[in-house]
Amino acid sequence: MSTAELHTLTGAYALHALSDDERDAFERHLGDCAACAQEVRELGATAGRLGLAVSVTPPAGFRDQVLRRVTTVRQEPPRTSGGGVSVAAVPRRRPVARWALAACLAAAASLGGVAVWQHEQADRAREEARAAQRQADQVAQVLSAPDAKVASARLAGGARGSVVVSHDRDRAVFVAAGMASPPDGKVYQLWFDDGGHMRPAGLLDPARPDQSVLMKGSVGEASGMGVSVEPNGGSEQPTTSPVALMSLPA
Template identity: 65%
Template sequence: MTTTDLHALTGAYALHALPDDERAAFERHLAGCSSCAREVAEFTATAARLALAASVPPRPALRERVLHRIGTVRQLPPGTAPLHRVRRAAPRGRGAARWALAACLAAAVGLGGTAVWQYERARDARHDAARAERQAEEVAGVLAAPDARSRSVRVAGGAGTLVVSASRDRAVFMASGMMRPPSGKVYQLWFDDGGTMRSAGLMDPGRTTQAVLMQGTVDGASGVGITVEPAGGSRQPTTTPVALLGMPPA
């Protein structure tokens, strides 16, 4: 199985449609691929929304039916013969009642669990969508700010542009055509606070063109750096920067 094949399995994995061997291989790949992790989360949220839209709430009478069944099924006293013997000797009606009780209980548990799962996934999807929308609005606000200023640099085989708005005290880094980082690595952005590097977030390792709202305020930083770090990022830079930019001139 190739890396390309693994990247194409996000939808099937989210729907629990992979055989055991492919699922195990994909989960190993998923641990180091944030792009696939994001797609799996998006597919899962979408599937949950579709399931929630198609779900049917249990009838109010279901609880009463289950409680009524419990009251009509007699428990076996201590020392009674093994259950399989009792089942063979039991009248047909009593066995049917027990199977009906089991079916009712299974339905109640299944419907309740499904409803909780759907609610949690739908809630998470709403939060993710709201967060993405807020971030997109902030990126657009910085780029469209009247005092926005920019500086560009060649980086990792592509181009990078830093856009800063003093009025918003925020910065956006736009990448175009950058090479993907090595497997298990990620590009990390940093603010240079007079020689002390402050993390400003991670770039998406699965995208060569992107606009990233840098985390935190500019707060007087003198420049920006980009390093290659382990997946998940680092507290401080661990490699030589692949690019360093001074702040754009006013």
Template identity: 55%
Template sequence: MSMSDPHTFAGAYALDALDDDERTAFEAHLATCSECRQEVAEFVSTAGRLAFAASSAPPPALKHSVLRQISQVRQEPPRTVRETPVAQAPQRSPRGSLWPRRLALAACLVAASLGGVATWQHQEARQAREQAHRAEASADQVAEVLAAGDARTHTASLPGGARGTVVTSASQNRAVFTVSGLDAPPEGKVYELWFNDKGTMRPAGLLDRDQSTQITLMDGTIDQADGMGITIEPSGGSKTPTLPPVGLIEFPA
């Protein structure tokens, strides 16, 4: 690609589709062009929303479970009117007293199963809505940081040939971290981000262990932090680093 017109590279930059030389050249342009920062922010926001546009299918065993329980319910026989002599008390056989109970029990089983399906579907829908709302809010915050007039960018090489970029905004008091080419952490481990408060590490969120390229809004505010670090921690993260950082990036002044 040629960087003859850097304004056309906003979309490729947001999707991490530039090579090292193109990225370096575009980031130099990005520092002086508010229009491109706004365009990159909009691309990132849209990509963030699309990433969560996924449906959730019910478990395969659910259909078979419901059909199996339905097949065990015997159909109720047609009702008939029986004449009973006035002088003779109605007779109830043992089968006549037990069958309605069995039928009612079977019907309750089916109703409980279907009720469980409805509850499960409701919970799945609610969780999907909550996840979408969180993703949308995060994407909007990422866009605000990237589009801020005082946004500053710094890029550094990480182990394994990965490349990390942090964008900070003093007015937003937030930081956005992007990484590409990141090797998966060891089994049972996760990458954790930290704010570096002049030598003291403060937790700033976890990276998705299954994604080699990702963009994330760092948890918490920048405050007095002058840089960030990346460590490998046990699944779920740690309150303080348990190993030396695999990467350190200074925040631009």
């Protein structure tokens, strides 16, 4: 069974719905997968809450009544016709049994929805982690490129910014140190200067004063770069005076 298939078994495991072989394989997988372990804990807790939500407290004396009737009611043998069991031999389900079955089905459906949501959340977290790792790898490739060159400048408020360019890779990385938080509802945006035309090149994380960001897009024919304060989400063109302008190293 592949790792991708094992990731899908968290809901079935929490409901004890796996075969012995599947359960053994999944429990070995749990030791190496923190996301699935967390998902199983959450699903198990949810299953318990759902079970309590549909539980029924028996009336007082119900146990004694059942045990007393067991000793006094004779079990009726099945009536057959032509070697088969007649329909009359099958006991009718009482309304309470039907209600309990419906409640169990509703709980299972609700749990299934939770399991799907939890699995989607785990998938999203894993994809975000993979994207962050890809970005970090690309930043490292630019910074360590044999032809990498750097230009630095003082920014407003005593911050410092550097841009590292690899023309062989046609990419640039902006390194910020000591950046003050932008005003509420604003974000720092990076720009490539293509002969006086400012081209969007990504956003800085407003919560991080120190960061290294792979600038969006290729360096191309850009001769410089800039940083401006823009509304959340960024702008197509700068809407404020730049807080930094730097020439790219040749």
